[in-house]
Amino acid sequence: MSLAPSSLADTLLAPSHPPSITPSLAPHFPAKRPSFLIRFTVTSPTPSSPHTSPPPPPTPPTRGLTPPLSSALCGCGCGSLAQSPSLPPPRFSCSVAVERSGTLRCVKWVGGWSWGSGGSGWRIQVVAVLDYDLKSLPPTPSPPRLSFHDGFTDPLGWEDSAGLKVEQVCGRELLSLVRGSRGEAGPPITLALDSLSFLLAHQRPAAVCRSLQELQRLAGSSGLKLRVLCLLHTDLHTAEVVRAVSHLASSVLELSPLPPTPAPRGLSPFVPTCRAHSIHKRRAGKAIRKVENISVQPGFILQSVPELTGSQTGAESDTSQADPAANLTFRLRLTEEEREARERLSLPFHFTTERKTRLLRGVRGAGQGQIYYQPDSGDDIDDEDPDDDLDV
């Protein structure tokens, strides 16, 4: 854990590193469609959360200076994780990217990205990062499959620097950027946009969404396998914008920090740090929803931690399923013989099948009386169900 991010990235890039991405998230990522959009949502904890002092307003990060800690926690409000004095200093700031079948993983650090690409096989991902959020430097010996585009230095083109501009985020520009020097039929590419919030603040939401759709369409028509992964800070936008943008995504992963709880005895020592609500909309049929707790372990391995609700639900079911016939001095159940005997018993007013069918068919036997009743206005008919008090 004391490694510098760059060397950690190298460690992660080593092929011997076991791929251990949250396994249950993996299989639902569509394999056939060349591109899809993931929204990564980071929500701030509720103000009532005990350890949370209200995070200071995100100060605009000054270029060239080390940003203060509060803004280094990427201004998403999840800085509260770090502000509890009893906790260790923050390791990551709630932005976790999970990719299919463990091929790639990235964990957003405080002020930096760590990229890992493990596993083997044909899926080689190339990642282009468009960083609009914070000055987050790429690891100094840049990993070979990672290209990093700085959108932070000069987002509005005031300094004529070579950085990425906001207006460059349209389909064609992004595609040429992503493709870069690669040929036509290259390996699949994942484009990570950090973050969509900045773009949404500078452009109309419709324009941003149309740009992303254009990018996917162009990529699809040129045979490039492209996935787009966007981070969105939901607390910076109105609920309508968040809903409308996530409506267009094919998968949505919503991350929210968990309050730090002491690890229960007998369970894994890794406390889940973050809860992930994932929704994968399939092209046909139902959408798949899932809730998982994710913890980051040493070496930036993401691990899915099962929900710790066993104790509560167990207690509830105990009370509801309590057998009232458990401690009785007499027996309330029937044995098989008794049950058979009861079945054989004919009740005093029990009709034979022949008589029953005759009655049901409406054929009345000779000599049987019938009641013809004409209801009139003076009748006092009780509408209530006479069996209402029966507990059935």
Added chain:
Amino acid sequence: MAAPTATSFHRRSRSQTGGGGGGGGGGATATATAASLPGTRASVHNGQLLVSTGVPSLDYMLGGGLAVGTLLLIEEDKYESYSWMLLKYFLAEGVVCGHSLYIASARDHPEDIIQELPAPLLDDVAQSTLEEESGNVNSFATASQNSMKIAWRYQNLPKVQTALVCSSRFGHYYDVSKTMSVEQQHSVKCHSFFLPDEVPLEFDVTKTGDMNFGYIKLLRSIQSVVRKEGFDGACPQTKPRNILRIGIHSLGSLLWGEEVGLSENPEHSCSLTKFLYALRGLLRTSLSTCIITVPGHLTQNKVIMGRVRKLSDTVVGLESFNSSERETNPLYKDYHGLLHIRQLPRLNSLICDAPDTKDLAFKLKRKLFTIERLHLPPDLSDTVSRSSKQDLAESAKLLSSGCGGGARGKTHLDF
């Protein structure tokens, strides 16, 4: 004389297509064309010319089908899966009946949508599955008849008919797991409108005039198709007539450049309503029907949705259990979602053909999308109990606590 025989011939054919009840005087022109148009029939209620939506039970709910010249608005479910299915059924029905199609979308290219259309089932296959189901029901009924011992008088009660089926068959069934063959896909004429192709991205769709530019382009495109391809009902046509089915996907989403629900005071807050008004006027005078899906759950503003609904003829809302907590409710375990009929058209009359119940649920099976009446299943398990009654019983027991503590147990008791 030749003319009277011709009219009597028309009448007979009308009564054949209409399945019995003649429509009377009202839609004389509509019924005259009904005989010559494939995939249509006259309504038994008002003689209006109807086409099928591709889902027979939805046809039943809407009074036999979708009237030509009207607009059906579908409010999408949250993850858009079932409204997407309904749109595909509508288009596939058009392909099977040989109607012309017009597909407009901002997300998927219309060519891709056509390739995704479900394969039609042969009529006897669907019939046999239906019969099989009803046969199962019947056998179940006979079995329960034999087993009924105490409450045997209830045996004569008719079985609750949940499935909504017309008496005469209209519309087809589709197999969702297969797609239509390529020849069939190209057997009909299809016009397409793909927003990114029509309106360049650099061009801001909201920066023109007082209406969203994408909507203007779409209206003009539909108008030119209606005029040039002979779907115009106003002027006499020489060519053989056909029906135009218009399907517009996810109108009013961000991809159409619509930002109505997003800001407090958007510049083009009336764009969508203006478009619907103009489109409806266009539809009324043409041989076309239109289905529009709208992501209604995105706009929380009830006024806007109310206007949009008022400007459509028929409005149907889908609510899938997939997105809500209701998925786990035992009441809904047989269904995939609820169907809300928000508005039914009153065509050439003051009343509309309202369904007998508004509690409707839908389920999607591989070969069948059905809409059924939602009713409580018999409560056969001993753990599920209706809470209010249980509470009542509990309080009653508390009052009369003197008698029999043994009767308190509710479950697992034989007596």
